[in-house]
Amino acid sequence: MYIKNKLRFFVMCGLSFFIVVLLLIISISSVLTVINNNKVAKETAAALANMPSISQEDNSGEANVTSNRTDIDETVTTETNSTTVSSSSTSDILILVNKSHGLEKTYVPSDLVDVDLRGVRDTQLRSEAAGALEKLFEKADAQGITLYCCSGYRSYDTQKELYQENVNLYGQKEADLVSAKPGQSEHQTGLAMDVTAESVNLDLLESFGDTSEGQYIKNNAHKYGFIIRYPSNKTAITGYSYEPWHLRYVGIENATTIFNKGITFEEFLNEN
Ligand SMILES: [Zn+2]
Structure with missing residues (x-):
């Protein structure tokens, strides 16, 4: 009985340790994901901020295509914010x-x-x-x-x-x-x-x-x-x-x- 209880004690300790380690890994990885997402968002925002000047300079041969694409983007944006239709x-x-x-x-x-x-x-x-x-x-x-x-x-x-x-x-x-x-x-x-x-x-x-x-x-x-x-x-x-x-x-x-x-x-x- 004594040996059996001791064995059960060690098994329980091992199991608890494993769970604690698992929880630690999960929380660390989620913190890392949040940090990474913020970084991506900042990079995307920076890239978007630079875009208009690039496309305006780059429309020599494809003026219509460029302006049409801009129109689409603008319309989609206003459309999602708009509820006037109903x-x-x-x-x-x-x-x-x-x-x-x-x-x-x-x-x-x-x-x-x-x-x-x-x-x-x-x-x-x-x-x-x-x-x-x-x-x-x-x-x-x-x-x-x-x-x-x-x-x-x-x-x-x-x-x-x-x-x-x-x-x-x-x-x-x-x-x-x-x-x-x-x-x-x-x-x-x-x-x-x-x-x-x-x-x-x-x-x-x-x-x-x-x-x-x-x-x-x-x-x-x-x-x-x-x-x-x-x-x-x-x-x-x-x-x-x-x-x-x-x-x-x-x-x-x-x-x-x-x-x-x-x-x-x-x-x-x-x-x-
Ligand atoms: Zn008709």
């Missing part, structure tokens, strides 16, 4: 209309105005979007880019006729890729405008995206609050083929975020 004042402009989010048959925007711009036909937009489009056209004119309005607000009934025409012409499957069912058209929101140019015979064609007018729209629309609502290669998300002519008003801040991130309106709404 506020009631912007939610109205950010109304989502697509194949799974429709509008009432009776919905008519209360603030429609005639668009006083060069156009294929008379058309209307909500006042805020109309004002923004006027600025976009004005700036384009100043740069020798001649744009035409084609189609803005469309009522439920007009869309119904248009959709039926497309079904008659192309069959329902094709029609669904290029035309919205009544109640599912963004044109009913009064926030969408199809634009065109003489270079595509004032028509709505995919090739508009390659013209100087289409390129101007693609690169500048966001500065006035518009997005290309149906970009190429995004049909799986938007439900529609590429439409370089279909502008949707979402406000300058939101449009700029969408442009910089290269995302669709659906993805933007999911993120916010």
